[in-house]
Amino acid sequence: MPRSPRPRSSGIRRWRRCRPQALHRPPRRIAETKTGRPVAEATGRRPREIDLNTVDDANLLLAEGGLDFHIPSLSEFFPDAILFAGTPFEFNRVQLVRLIVLAVVLITMSVVAARARLVPGKAQSIVELLIEFVHSSIIENTLGMREGRKFAPMLITMFFLIFAMNLAGVIPGLNLAGTSVIGLPLLLALWTFGTYVFFGVKKHGLVGYLKHETMPPGVPKPIYLLLVPIEFLQVVLIRWASLTIRLLANMVAGHIMLVVFIGLTQAMLFSGSWLIAASPLGGALAIGIYGFEMFVAALQAFIFTMLSAVYIQMATSDEH
Amino acid sequence: MLLAEEEVSGTRLLIPAPSEIIWTAMFLLIFALVFMKFILPRLNAVLEERAQKIEGGLRKAEEVQEEADRLRADTEQELAAARQEAAAIREKARQDGARILEEAKARAEAENERILTAGQQQLLAERQTVLTQLRGEVGSLAIGLASKIVGESLRDDERSSRVTDRFLADLESSQLASR
Numbered sequence: 194m195p196r197s198p199r200p201r202s203s204g205i206r207r208w209r210r211c212r213p214q215a216l217h218r219p220p221r222r223i224a225e226t227k228t229g230r231p232v233a234e235a236t237g238r239r240p241r242e243i244d245l246n247t248v249d250d251a252n253l254l255l256a257e258g259g260l261d262f263h264i265p266s267l268s269e270f271f272p273d274a275i276l277f278a279g280t281p282f283e284f285n286r287v288q289l290v291r292l293i294v295l296a297v298v299l300i301t302m303s304v305v306a307a308r309a310r311l312v313p314g315k316a317q318s319i320v321e322l323l324i325e326f327v328h329s330s331i332i333e334n335t336l337g338m339r340e341g342r343k344f345a346p347m348l349i350t351m352f353f354l355i356f357a358m359n360l361a362g363v364i365p366g367l368n369l370a371g372t373s374v375i376g377l378p379l380l381l382a383l384w385t386f387g388t389y390v391f392f393g394v395k396k397h398g399l400v401g402y403l404k405h406e407t408m409p410p411g412v413p414k415p416i417y418l419l420l421v422p423i424e425f426l427q428v429v430l431i432r433w434a435s436l437t438i439r440l441l442a443n444m445v446a447g448h449i450m451l452v453v454f455i456g457l458t459q460a461m462l463f464s465g466s467w468l469i470a471a472s473p474l475g476g477a478l479a480i481g482i483y484g485f486e487m488f489v490a491a492l493q494a495f496i497f498t499m500l501s502a503v504y505i506q507m508a509t510s511d512e513h
Numbered sequence: 514m515l516l517a518e519e520e521v522s523g524t525r526l527l528i529p530a531p532s533e534i535i536w537t538a539m540f541l542l543i544f545a546l547v548f549m550k551f552i553l554p555r556l557n558a559v560l561e562e563r564a565q566k567i568e569g570g571l572r573k574a575e576e577v578q579e580e581a582d583r584l585r586a587d588t589e590q591e592l593a594a595a596r597q598e599a600a601a602i603r604e605k606a607r608q609d610g611a612r613i614l615e616e617a618k619a620r621a622e623a624e625n626e627r628i629l630t631a632g633q634q635q636l637l638a639e640r641q642t643v644l645t646q647l648r649g650e651v652g653s654l655a656i657g658l659a660s661k662i663v664g665e666s667l668r669d670d671e672r673s674s675r676v677t678d679r680f681l682a683d684l685e686s687s688q689l690a691s692r
Contacts, residue, residue: 267526283532291540299547306555311563324556350548354541375529376537384541438527445526 262460265452270374270445290361291371298357327352327498335502344505347388351381352498355440359490362448363483370490373444375437382436385501390428393508403428406508432504436497443493447486454479652677 272286305316313321327349332341355372362370372378393402407424408417458475461468529537656673 267523271525277532281531281535283530284536285532287533288536288540291536295540295544299544299552302552303547306552309556309559311559311566313559320556321560324553324560346549346553347545349553350545353548354544374533375527376533377541379529380534380537380541441526 261464262457265449265456267445269369269448269452287369287371287374290367290369291358291377293367294357294361294371298353302353323353323356324349331495331499331502335499335506340506340509341502344388344502347384348498348502351384351501352494355381355497356491356494359444359493360487362444362451362490363486370444370448372440372493373448375441378437378440378444381440381497382433385436385504386433388501389432389504389508392505396509402508432500436500440493440497443489447482447489450482451479451486454482648677648681651681655680 270287274283274285275289276282276284301316302320305320308314309317328341328345331352332345332348335341336344358371358377360370361367362373390402393406396402397405403425406428407421409420409424412420454475458472458479461472461475652674655677659676
C-alpha cells in the first residue's frame with residue numbers, strides 16, 4: 194500500500210467520515226461502488242482509502258422501506274490519522290482513546306494514592322477493593338503469598354490497565370476499547386511472556402527451564418517425542434499469542450456487536466416503515482449487549498491477569 | 514466483494530502497524546511506571562500500615578483484657594481474703610465478748626461474795642463489841658442498882674462478876690426462850 198504524504202485537509206475530512214454520522218449518509222448507487230478505482234480517482238480519493246473504508250462505499254444494505262443500514266466493518270478499528278499522518282508516529286482515534294483513558298486512570302489513581310489515609314474514603318475504598326480482589330482471587334490462588342508478593346505490582350497494573358482500556362468500549366464518546374486494536378494486547382502478552390521466561394530461566398537456568406517446561410515428569414519416554422515440540426511451541430508462541438488473540442477478539446467482537454445493534458436500531462427507527470415497530474426490540478438488545486460488554490470488560494481483564502499469573506507460576510514452580 | 518474486503522482488514526487486525534506499536538509501548542511504559550513506582554507502593558504502604566495498626570490494636574486489646582482479668586482475679590482474691598478476715602475478726606470479737614462477759618460475771622460474783630463476807634464479819638465484830646460493852650455497862654449498872662437496893666456494897670469484885678455473869682446468862686436464856 195502506498196504511503197505518500199497527503200494534504201492535511203484530507204486527514205480531517207477522513208476523520209469526520211469515521212464518526213457515527215457516516216452510518217446514515219444518503220445511500221449511493223451500488224453501481225458506483227462497483228467501479229472501484231476509477232470512481233475513486235474521479236472523486237479525488239486515493240486507492241487506499243477505498244480499500245480500507247468499507248463504511249461509505251461497500252456493505253450498503255438497501256432493504257425494503259429504504260432501510261439505511263451499514264454493516265460495520267473492521268475498518269472501524271483503523272481510523273484515519275489525526276496527527277503526524279504518514280510518519281511512524283501516526284496518531285489516530287484509537288491512540289487518542291488510549292491516551293484519554295491513560296490520563297484519566299493515572300490522574301484519578303494518583304490523587305487517590307496521594308490522599309490515601311488509614312481510614313479510607315469512598316474512592317480509596319473502591320480502589321482498595323479492586324486491589325484486594327486481584328490479590329485474593331488471582332495472586333494468592335495461583336502464586337501463593339510469598340511468590341505473589343514479587344509479581345503483585347505487575348499483575349495489579351495489568352488488571353487495572355486492561356480493565357480501564359476495555360471499559361473505554363462502553364464509555365459514550367470514547368466508544369472503542371483501547372484493547373480492541375492489536376498493539377496493546379500484544380505488548381501486554383509479551384510482557385507476560387518476557388516475565389515468565391526471565392524468571393523461569395533465572396530460577397532453573399536456560400536448559401533447566403526448557404526441561405522444566407517441556408518435559409513434565411511421569412510420562413513414558415517415547416511420548417516425549419511428541420510432547421516436547423508441543424510444549425516448546427506452547428511456551429514460546431502459543432501462550433502469548435492466545436493471550437493476545439483472546440483479549441483482542443473479545444473486544445473486537447464486542448464492539449462490532451454493539452455497533453450492529455445500535456446501528457440497526459437507529460436504522461429501523463428512522464426507516465419510515467413498519468420496521469419502526471421492531472426498533473424497541475433492537476434497542477433492548479443493544480442495551481443488553483451494552484451491559485454484557487461491561488461484564489466482558491471485567492471478565493477479560495480477570496482472565497488475562499489470571500492466565501499471566503498461572504504462566505508465571507508454571508515457569509517458576511519447583512516441580513510440576 | 515464484501516468477503517474479500519473483510520479478509521484484507523482481518524489480517525490487518527492481527528498485524529500491528531509501527532505507529533500502533535510505538536504509541537502503545539509509550540502508553541504502556543508510562544502507565545506501568547506511574548502505577549508500579551508511585552501508586553501501588555503508596556497504596557500498599559497505607560494498606561500495610563492499616564494491617565499493622567489493626568494487628569497492634571488487637572494485640573493491645575488482648576493485653577488490656579489480660580491485665581483486666583488479672584486485676585479482677587486479684588481483686589476477687591483480696592475481697593475473699595478480706596471477707597475471711599472480717600469473719601475471723603467477728604468470730605474473735607464474739608468470743609472475746611463472751612469471755613469478757615464471763616469474766617465480769619465471775620468478778621462481780623466474787624466481789625459480791627467478798628462484800629457479803631466482809632459485811633457479815635463486820636457485823637459479827639460489832640456485835641461482839643456491843644456485847645462486851647453492853648455486858649460491862651449492864652453489869653455495873655445492875656450492881657450499882659442492886660447495891661443501892663441491898664444497901665450493901667457489893668465490892669467484892671469476884672462476887673459481883675459472878676452475879677453479873679449469872680444475870681446475863683439468865684437474861685440470855687430468857688432472851689433465847691422468848692425468841
